[in-house]
Amino acid sequence: MTTTPDSFSENELHAYVDGQLTPERRAQAEAWLAEHPEKAAEVAAWQAQNAAIRAAFGAEPVLGAQDRALVAGLAKGGRRRWSRYAVAAGFALFFLAGGGAAYIHAARALNDGAGDGDTDAARAAAHILRIALAAPAMRIAANAGHDGRLVAARIADTDGGAYGFDAARGRYGDLIRAGVIDPAAVAIAALEAAVSVAGLLLTAEAVIAKPPPPPRPTRADDIPFGPEAKDMTAEEAGDFGLV
């Protein structure tokens, strides 16, 4: 038979909660708590805390390749191998040709990836994407007073790489050399976001959007000097070998 002691110290109650009492003392604690409901409630609250903490943090994280690389690197006398800041900076160091040229060059991957087995929907999607990829370069060129369609076609006509149009100087050439660059991570994120939104809009049953602003009344002095920036239609894109 278990004898019930007169009192339990708080330290022992903690030890009870944490499973650090001897089996004998543990049994005594249970008997004692049965007679002291106030203490029993407190102990129950501590047990609930333990359960919540273990549920939240108890699982051992699985080691990833970067963990092993970190230890291996440090063992060789290196400094820390990865840090979220270093990783972010590292990504930003990879640049693409700016001015929208990289998007036009990226459109080639659509041609390379196209196969006979593609569905009509896949071909239509590639078609839309090809037009959209040319749009930034066209818009930049048009805003600088050049013919956006001609510029896009000329960029598309090259072998790729960093070839593009430097709108500020009005020249074609190696944009990375010219310093016209986009961070690769930003360009990729922008493209992914655009495709994601487009996919959503194309497949949505209904979309709530702001109505377009009413067209401004055209007056003679409203007409800009240069050619007006216009979005390329699918037919126009086809004319310039982009499709």
Place this chain on the structure above:
Amino acid sequence: MSRFEADMLAILPRLKRYARSLSASHADADDLVQDCLEKAFARRETWRGENLQGWLMTILTNLNRNRLRRAVATPPMVEYDEAGGVEAEHAESDPLARDRIAAALDRLHPDQRAVLMLVVVEGYAYGEVAAMLEIPLGTVMSRLSRARRTLAAILEGSNIVEFRRNT
């Protein structure tokens, strides 16, 4: 691979778990683990050759205390980016309950939190914790006691999880 390196890899999951149990975000925990490993390799000669895990836990606890002393007190909130996706390793636990306990723990004094986590998550005996942190057993018990009472008061006072956008 040296023995030191192999032992360290074997301990690393527990070290990461302990760091996460002390940190408000996984990113903070990862930084903490890196700092800890870096320091451990730099001070390799001072390790007495026994209880590598305890030694690493001690280093990590001290780094965490110093880090929090420097850092501006931040509100006990969950990072917005982490609020949506709960990692698979926590899939069995209720994400809201997890956020709630994590937010409450963020409000504990770091010394009290370290003792509580070493006992509850890592399963160390009170005497081991005292040796590891180089504090008397009585201090371990008083920190544990205060941690539990504070936690109970916080949990009772709030079942709301706040989210913060990264700015």
